[in-house]
Amino acid sequence: MSSTYTRESAAEGVESALKLLEGRWKLVILFHLFGGHVLRFSDLERSIEGISQKMLIQQLRQMEADGIVRRIVHHQVPPKVEYCLTDWGQALCPALDALLGWASQRDRAAAASESPPGRVA
Amino acid sequence: MSSTYTRESAAEGVESALKLLEGRWKLVILFHLFGGHVLRFSDLERSIEGISQKMLIQQLRQMEADGIVRRIVHHQVPPKVEYCLTDWGQALCPALDALLGWASQRDRAAAASESPPGRVA
DNA sequence: CGGTATCCAAAGCGATACTG
DNA sequence: CAGTATCGCTTTGGATACCG
Numbered sequence: 001m002s003s004t005y006t007r008e009s010a011a012e013g014v015e016s017a018l019k020l021l022e023g024r025w026k027l028v029i030l031f032h033l034f035g036g037h038v039l040r041f042s043d044l045e046r047s048i049e050g051i052s053q054k055m056l057i058q059q060l061r062q063m064e065a066d067g068i069v070r071r072i073v074h075h076q077v078p079p080k081v082e083y084c085l086t087d088w089g090q091a092l093c094p095a096l097d098a099l100l101g102w103a104s105q106r107d108r109a110a111a112a113s114e115s116p117p118g119r120v121a
Numbered sequence: 122m123s124s125t126y127t128r129e130s131a132a133e134g135v136e137s138a139l140k141l142l143e144g145r146w147k148l149v150i151l152f153h154l155f156g157g158h159v160l161r162f163s164d165l166e167r168s169i170e171g172i173s174q175k176m177l178i179q180q181l182r183q184m185e186a187d188g189i190v191r192r193i194v195h196h197q198v199p200p201k202v203e204y205c206l207t208d209w210g211q212a213l214c215p216a217l218d219a220l221l222g223w224a225s226q227r228d229r230a231a232a233a234s235e236s237p238p239g240r241v242a
Numbered sequence: 243c244g245g246t247a248t249c250c251a252a253a254g255c256g257a258t259a260c261t262g
Numbered sequence: 263c264a265g266t267a268t269c270g271c272t273t274t275g276g277a278t279a280c281c282g
Contacts, residue, residue: 161263161264162263162264163263163264166264174264174265175265175266175267177265178264178265178266199263200263200264200265201263201264202263202264202265
């Protein structure tokens with residue numbers, strides 16, 4: 001941890017960052033858009049199993065307001081709206097990778113110490 | 122993103138990792154324990170402003186069950202219980218740092234593109 | 243096609259009181 | 263000191279129906 005942050009400000013900073021990712025479907029949407037993919041509303045709806053229109057639009061709207069997702073409206077009939085990540089949204093990739101790496105250390109770390117196995121989420 | 126993961130498994134992996142950190146007070150507790158600090162229940166209660174006993178014990182118990190926090194009971198009267206991070210819990214630091222770094226890129230990224238400022242959490 | 247609107251159930255959280 | 267128990271509010275998410 002760099003010395004730029006106090007214990008409290010770091011906690012708040014990470015907390016507000018995590019808030020942007022909280023929501024039942026945000027990460028799923030994110031991973032569908034990673035890699036520069038540009039998808040229509042109906043594409044996302046079809047490829048994300050179990051999501052409702054309400055939740056899809058809600059999560060997309062929040063991520064758009066947060067600057068993670070960009071919404072592209074093509075004014076035509078029938079309507080066509082596409083979604084992709086902003087540069088900043090794309091930049092999430094390494095951070096999520098770090099989190100994934102941490103999660104993968106779980107078993108090795110548990111084996112190294114004598115601590116109990118613990119609950120598996 | 123390494124090629125070890127599919128779009129879906131990566132989403133699930135990160136999702137389950139984030140689940141371990143979700144909870145109103147977990148990050149705050151985490152940051153109080155980072156750096157190898159060993160704190161008593163009452164220490165945490167006093168240093169974390171606004172937390173109730175119920176929430177403190179609840180978040181600690183979950184993090185303990187998840188293998189992030191270790192609980193050390195000293196059998197004596199009056200009771201004395203201490204909490205610290207497991208090795209794996211300590212290993213969260215770089216991942217959270219990456220998230221903090223991403224969050225700090227927000228303004229620069231917004232300035233670079235012509236996208237609207239967006240909601241500030 | 244790409245949304246809104248409404249209603250309801252479940253989970254999260256806070257306040258308060260009590261206990262070994 | 264270090265918890266547990268209970269209650270009620272608030273937030274979140276799912277199901278369904280409707281609209282431009």
